[in-house]
Amino acid sequence: MGLVVAEAICISAFILEIHRALSGNSLSWAYVFEWPVFAAYAIYVWRKLLKDVRSPEPLDPVPPEEPDDPALVAFNEYLRQVHKHS
Secondary structure, three states, X not given: OHHHHHHHHHHXXXXXXXXXXXXXXXXXXXXXXXXXXXHHHHHHHHHHXXXXXXXXXXXXXXXXXXXXXXXXXXXXXXXXXXXXXX
């Protein structure tokens, strides 16, 4: 529904601006080219949202590798122990 509303606004604004531009308002020529870009962007965002919904992130992400720093490894082990007992 949102895409339909966005496209309707962009098309009607384009028609309005083309009439104004042809009537002599030279500033409207910029809007004549701007509104189709907005319409294309709305379609792009809509398709991207559909793609994100269809392919969600994996439930179990790959755990990061252990760091090389021995102090950080010891601290991470300490945290694992603390969380195991709580």
